[in-house]
Amino acid sequence: MRQTLSVDYIIVGQGLAGSALAVHLMKMNKKFVIIDGPTPNSATRVAAGLFNPVTGKNLVKTWLADKIFPYLHTFYPEVEKMTGKKLFYSMPLYRPFVTVEEQNEWMGRSTDETYKDIIDKVITKPHFTGVHDPLGGLLLKQCGFVDTQAFLEGVRNEVSLRNGILDVTFNHQNLVIRDNLVCYDHIEAPYIIFCEGVNVSANPWFDRLPIRSLKGETLTVRCFLEENNFILNRGVYLVPIEDENVYRVGATYNLQDKTPTVTMAGKFELEEKLNELVAAPYEITGQAWGFRPTTVDRRPIMGKHPYYKSLVIFNGLGTKGISLAPYFSQHLIQCLENATPLYKEVDVARYKLLY
């Protein structure tokens, strides 16, 4: 018979959520195993990896920005050191103005203390060749992108060396739940953390959580802009991902479409918005799709199951996984290791009526 392997944690899923947890656990010298089945179109694999502290219709600082942005600016460079991979690209984001009112609004905000650490410059004249910006635009700090493929690969290599990864689909039926312990195959641990993204719908203990899959499509384009040391964002984003002229353009947001494929409608929508943003010539070289695990209140979901305390969830990263995962993976581990309370807004207990 196979010998039992006792670890501190079993993690199911190695997307952004599972990988960020793994990074913290490796730093703490914890023993853990990741079980990650192959999903080529997982949200993390197809994400453009953009982070930007100013979001939403009203363009305000995103929730907890003053905590989570400084945190991610330390986290990802640490992962680069740990894995020896280049994956973090800090760069300004340029958002052209479309109305004079908007231009005035940002001129006003530029003297506001709240926005001091994120506004780089308010530009009031056309500035970048190849960009539609007749009224200038807003140049934001603390933005950039993460190469999510390099992040996943780097973390996976490191976990394989120090701990273990099983490249299989986790079968929920085979989990044995005992008092303060779970056993899966030959592995036992006090905690199992489910980081399954939209596949949470197949998890019998957490499938009733209101995590909705929000389809997103992106394009890869070769675009001939004179400068490529910034991200463009208005309607769509244009992120310089590889060599000089290759960009990721995204994304669409479609709650209705559940088809696991790219669509012509997605392509047209992105092309239309891209044409409004850039005047420079471009050619489309690729298209991708994926499903984001979103929540109605736009907050992640984490914590212990109300009855089976060894079962833990970390999900609902939605459209902002890159900025939320580093801070909140650490927040969850503090809760499990030191019984630190979770923020009410992210605690799975906010959905207790559903069980």
Ligand SMILES: Cc1cc2nc3c(=O)[nH]c(=O)nc-3n(C[C@H](O)[C@H](O)[C@H](O)COP(=O)(O)OP(=O)(O)OC[C@H]3O[C@@H](n4cnc5c(N)ncnc54)[C@H](O)[C@@H]3O)c2cc1C
């Ligand atoms: C098109 C698109 C563009 C995006 N762009 C951005 C962006 O620019 N910036 C940003 O911040 N966010 C972006 N996002 C959102 C971001 O990708 C998500 O918030 C994040 O990746 C979610 O990570 P996750 O680990 O929860 O889920 P996933 O990335 O889906 O990972 C889940 C993992 O669990 C594994 N798994 C699931 N079930 C099982 C099982 N039973 N057994 C074994 N393994 C299992 C899967 O194989 C997968 O590896 C984008 C998403 C999409 C779809």
